Amino acid sequence: MKALVLLSSLGVISLLAELFSFKKLLYPIVLLGLIATFIFNIQDWNVANNTFYNMLQFDNYAIAFSSVIILVAFLWFLMAEGFFKEETNMTDHYSLVLFALVGAVILVSYTNMTMLFLGIEILSIPMYILVGSSKNDLSSNEASFKYLIMGAFATGFLLFGIALIYGATGSFDLATIKTGISVQGATPTIFYVGMLMMLVGLSFKVSAVPFHFWAPDVYEGAPTVITAFMATIVKLAAFAAFLRLFDVTFFRVSASWMNIVWVLAALTMLVGNITAVFQTRTKRMLAYSSVAHAGYMLMALLAMNMYSNSAILFYGLAYSIGSIATFTIVSIVAEARGDDGIHAFNGLGKSNPLLAVVMSIALLSLAGIPPTAGFFAKYVIFTSSFLAGNVFLVGAAILASLIGVYYYFRLIIAMYFKEGNSEKINVEMNHKLLLIVVAIAIIALGIFPDFVIRLI
Amino acid sequence: MITLLLIFFPLLAALMLLFVKGEQVKKIALGATIVEFAITVMALLQYQQGNTTQFEVSYSWIKSLGINFHVGMDGISLLMVLLTTFLVPIIILTSFNKDYRNPSRFYSLVLAMQFALVGVFVSLDGFLFYIFWELALIPIYFICLLWGGENRARITFKFFVYTLTGSLMMLGAMIYLYLKTEGVHSFEIAALYKSGQGLDLIHQGYVFWAIFMAFAIKMPIFPFHTWQPDTYTVAPAQGTMLLAGIMLKMGTYGVIRWLLPIVPVGVASNANIAITLSVIGIVYASCIAIVQKDFKRLIAYSSIAHVGLISAGILACNVQGVQGGVIQMLSHGVNVVGLFFIVDILQKRYGTRDIASLGGIRNLNPQFAVLFLIVLLGSVALPLTNGFVGEFLLLNGVFQYGAWTAAIAGLSVILGAVYMLRSYQSIMLGETNSVTVSFAPLSSSEKAVLIILCAAILGFGVYPKPLLDIAGPSVEKLVDGVRLAMGK
């Protein structure tokens, strides 16, 4: 709850910066604010009374996820400093991002459908806007527009689902619903329909196939920093919400959604990875990769066992920091070379060893090669999936991972093998720092994952 | 503690090397690996003869998942570590006449590779084993990618994906076994043995194949071998040596340590197919080696043939076969490094590896011819060379599995002679030609390498007892356990 308040206040403060003209100070203020939020957030760890108005519950699960989100957000801010350079919209950008974070935090802690709905919207609406924040860039416009329409369309289904569940159980409260569906025995049919519609709505948010079509286009069109934000924080929050709703609330009726999620997971992994193979532009490729990663996380969600929560948390964290690194490098390279095609990376190993090494580490992590965080993330997911008996899904995941290696390595090969522009790219100090920190974090998480795994 | 030292010393050295500039890199790398070898020798001296696992170290690593950092060495592991630490300095020495771009990176990767390899051989925790197993892939991939030959991007990538495919299957099987462990799940080797042995026939079969695939691809066994000749050919000489000399042994070692005892019944009921594949591979690769024009490629195929025999012998699962496998791993490591080094020597001097275009080098440098011949004889397993001891034991082991199988496997004895002598004749004998006008004398490092290798070839051919004694009790214990679990 403290996080929520702090983040909202930070958002408001950034709006005030315009009025009271302390815009220059805003960047440090936000960074400090995030650190403070992080600290206050983890103070509630293991605190017993943590439910607020039966709407939000800051249990360990929520705190773990929100801490990870805040952490990733912090890294993201380090990456995205350039995004806040533009004078005119600077405060708007700050506040929108911070409000989106509020939405994300709500999504990890909600206990009521109302909060779920509001959380999704608070997260989404700033995103619609931020995606379109390069106002004169047609692809940004297009991305924003597509995202908005499809998002609203999906929200329609989500709401219809909520309404039906309300009709069937008479409540928006997750706990009540949970007990309701177990007590009544013969749960009304409309409940199941509602549940499936919510599944559709959330699948859209996590970009599961076949509700993923927006993702590659939007990711490509959006400013790279916003793409990074969507690929990391939005996805993580959506999964936390998904997990809370389905693995906890709808646990007892899992039989009626498991098979569907099974298919969605398999399709998502395979389609995402396969389609990425043909991409020649890094950003779009990473977009497909992001789709694919959602598939793996769905696997963990599907497993519904003691590993699921930590698997998704860890996977989300590993994937997020990996993505932050890759997107940072992609944006640096794309800006310097004027192009985000894979060939722009040719010869990077020679001209900018640091970028190349960090990129390699991040890509290896995304591909799931030990000893990186990505490997361990996949490992936990495979374990949980195996435990749940989804052996074939693991098989599909292995296949998908192999395909994934195919395109991640194209970048590595381009960097180290292909001859290319040998002109050194200037990297700002904070980006260098960020990249080094992230690279170390990726490896450290791969070697000592226990710290995160044990959280929840 | 010595095990930890063995594992992490190369890693430290690798990191250190990154910061060394200039000519000193080679020497420092060589020095570091010699120190590592000295540590191994210390371990050898401290090793108590017997079948127990020694130098054990165990730390809780990922507590919540029952994963421990558990390492230790029994005879088999010790020999594998010995092989690694013996060969790596030699491999580094082979590069003394070569100037690689970014030498600090190159040698750092080689040492990182050593770190992973030693780790593979001493791991006593399934997860740790897997980590090291995969870890070994990364340095070698970059070695091949950065310093390899033509078409390397495509070929090394294929290598990477191919081996990764196998690894992931193994990971699947490991997780499956892990989840079957009793009580708090654990990756401890003993726990995995127990859970594997507790499975029924069908499931042991699945696990067998999943794990075997990883090893089969790494070794490689027919028909999973097609990455290998290309990769060996395209890799830089030192990379090839690492691949063939040591990395390949990860597969065979894996079969001994992580396949036989885990699913004995699965082995009993499925090994016939695996052995058949191995044996087919022997003849198949030998035949193909006969028609190779590129000497490096020829050796690559010959390696497939050799490793097929090792695999068949080990899977036959008797003391002679496994013991032979262990010994042959060592011998093959030494011999194949020697052969690839000879290829390197030739290529450096003549810029070609085409067997037909060389000739008459014996006229120019008899000394080289003799050393080459000794390595070659080791490779064709002439008695009193190291190759023979292993091959005899292996054939013995396979014979106990099936006489006809052994007869077919034994064809390698003949075919090996055919392709090896053919290439020796074409390269070394006869008159010199326009390509081989002169032969720059062997440098001292080249001489040193060849002489050390030849000494090892002859020394352990005549007196293999020390090696056999180290491996023997451990092998017997392992095989006895497996056979007991098989119900034989």
Add this chain to the structure above:
Amino acid sequence: MIKLVGLVPLLPLIGFVIIGLFGKSLSKGIVGVIGCGSVLAAFAVSLGIFFELTGQAEKSVTIDLFSWITAGKLSIPFSFLIDPLSSLFLLIVTGIGFLIHVYSTGYMSHDEGFARFFAYLNLFIFFMLLLVLGSNYLIMFVGWEGVGLCSYLLIGFWFKNTAYNNAAKKAFIMNRIGDLGFLLGIILIFVTFGSIGYHDVFEQAKNMATGSPVLTSIALLLFVGAMGKSAQIPLFTWLPDAMAGPTPVSALIHAATMVTAGIYMVARSNILYTLSPVAMETVAIVGVCTALFAATIGLAQNDIKKVLAYSTVSQLGFMFLALGVGAYTGAVFHVMTHAFFKALLFLGAGSVIHAMSGEQDIRRMGGLKKHLPITHITFLLGTLAIVGCPPFSGFFSKDEILANAFENNKLLWFLGVLGAAMTTFYMFRLYFLTFKGDFRGTKEQHHHLHESPKSMTMPLVILAVLAVIGGLVGIPEALGGKHMLEGFLKPVFEDSSFRMVHSMSHENEYMLMGIAVLVMLGSLYYAYQVYVKNKTLPAEESEDLKPLHLLVYKKYWVDEFYENLITKPLNFFSDVLHKLFDNQIVDGFVNGIGRFITWLSGILRYAQTGNMGFYVFAMVIGIVLILFTRIF
């Protein structure tokens, strides 16, 4: 002395190491001294061992050196066995070896590879001694392969010549084929008996039933090895080619010692064969066939060494015939006498070639009698010995073989006699064409003709003496002898003795000897008629030959047959495997997966049309499908 047996192989090995490492910097004289000296010393020790053994009651002594290979219950010590058989072979190997070493100092004196040659020879002696000394099959195998290696090195001694190299390679590979059989035999022995030491194996084998399949398998597998090493059908073609090596090598390795290793092995394993009638028959049949087959080829060869080579193959066939009919002593006896006279003949041939400046074609020789008196006389003695003229050594050994064959099977005897007749013919053909008549070579060669130096003639003389009197150790009882050799070897063949029944009457023996001598004389007369009286000369290459003659002259096209039936198909098959199967199918499949994924990706990405209408449409379809699951 027996305790010092380790020295016997060690001395030549030391010689090899010294010459091998420092040969370049040593003078030829010193190299010769080291080379010959080490073998002479080994010979001296062997003599000592021989006398000590004859003097003591214990006829079988095992000397353990060190444990070599252990794996589970398989334990192979590196140890030597001294018994009559091995001590006899020790003497043959070191004795003949020494003589040939001495001969080589002369023969090779002008060769630049002098030191290398002696190094190889010493190495060969070392391995040969290991072969005969080993106390178990694996040590024998070590020597077995080792001599194969030396044979390879020495055949290809003049390594610049591609044909020689091919011959060397062929020898090695053919030997390896046999070696595989041998190796499998050893393994089967281990599997059956749990040991491969001679002592353990024979002790257990003794108690097994006659004709048990496993014994037969073992015996046959070992025999495959013997076929390879001793150049029996079908693995004989390498031996004639092996004449590419320097002549002393042909004498030592490809006549006197190495090729008899097969005989040694079968004789050593006599009990296994005795208990396996099938194997015995096989050995006998292969032996007699080889004897005849090689003899027929020998009839038409024009290369002096080739004739001797086929003669060797043929004589080895006789030895196997002897083994096959259970005449183990006879076989060993023939090994010994053959070592004398065949070494003599080869060295004599070497002397001729030396004198003829390298010419080997007998069509270019003739009338050498007056130019090379010592060579001529010793060669004649050797010829008489090989054709079995009494009382030369060959007479006794061949007689014993034929007598035993007669006892066993009349047909075998008849074929043996036929082979002997052919032997007489081709040997005298060789002799007549070389030494009688007029010189047919070039002027230059004629001018150059000279008797060989002392170092070469001395061994000839010694060997001639041995060839003449060597048979005396085995004079049969029918002729009033005691057959000392049989008595000496008795402990070795004791276990098999129940098969060797000497029921033949002396009359019969006389009759057989008579027939043999008559046939020999007849054949000799015919050869005389043809080559001395009528001065017929073998046809030149350009002439057309009659079919039968052509068949024999072309050696039955066996080499071509092998070439077309094995080598070429193997190459073709390998090529197909490589280019088609490996590259296209196996690898094609692997790459195909990659290509398929890429192709699929190319297709799948078109789903991403960029058109929002389609996206929504896909979503709706997805929803419909999901809800569809609810209806059912």
Add this chain to the structure above:
Amino acid sequence: MNSAIQVIPLEWYILLSTVLFTIGVLGVLFRRNAIIIFMSIELMLNAVNLLLVAFSSFLSDSKGQVFVFFIMAVAAAEVAVGLAILMMVYRNTKSSDINVLNKLKW
């Protein structure tokens, strides 16, 4: 006057909402004019609102109606943002045809 929910079966309301919702979906699928697509989405949301109110009445529970307020708020926000985006797009493309926006693909 009785409440409709007392005389009309709940199914009819569900059916009515479903039909209206589907009409909204049809609009999104059918039209290319972005404005009309927005309106269709509004129609979908209103179908949901109707459903909620019907349930709320049926269950005699005011939470459903309160939820409708939130939907309205969100709908208003969405429309505001959506129309802003539309204006922005229109400024760049001079079109409100969604098919003009297909530069991002493949």
Add this chain to the structure above:
Amino acid sequence: MITTYLFYFLSFLAIMFGLMVVLSKNPIHSVLYLVLCFFTIAGHYVLLNAQFLAVVHVIVYSGAIMVLFLFVIMLLNLNKETEPHKSLWLKASAAVASGSLLVVMVASLKGASTIQSTNTFNPSIGLIENLGTTLFKDFLLPFEVSSVLLLAAMVGAVMLGKKSIK
């Protein structure tokens, strides 16, 4: 009885106007039909005793949102029948897709009659008093949080709407 007829009548109108929204070619007409449709829905609200909501609905939707639509249409000059021709199969597939969606939804929603209301019927829940209590007691947090939403939307709309300074 009247209620029943009213229900059928309003339902018919709602569906008809809804269809008109989708099918009419002129955006202005669509907006107007949508307004009408919203009025019928408001009528339903009244029928369902949700009088306050009905009023709010009319104010928010018909009053504010629809005016906004109209405003934009006018501003952008979209009031022409500009929509290009859609190919027949596109239309057909849209119709089939939404048709099958309808079928599937209806089919899967059968059996809603099993829902039992646990509360006794209370006609006054739709009154402002009840709603206010619920909103400000149970739903206070969402209410507060929605302010963040509106603030974000406002900031965003302003940011996007204003002309960028070049």
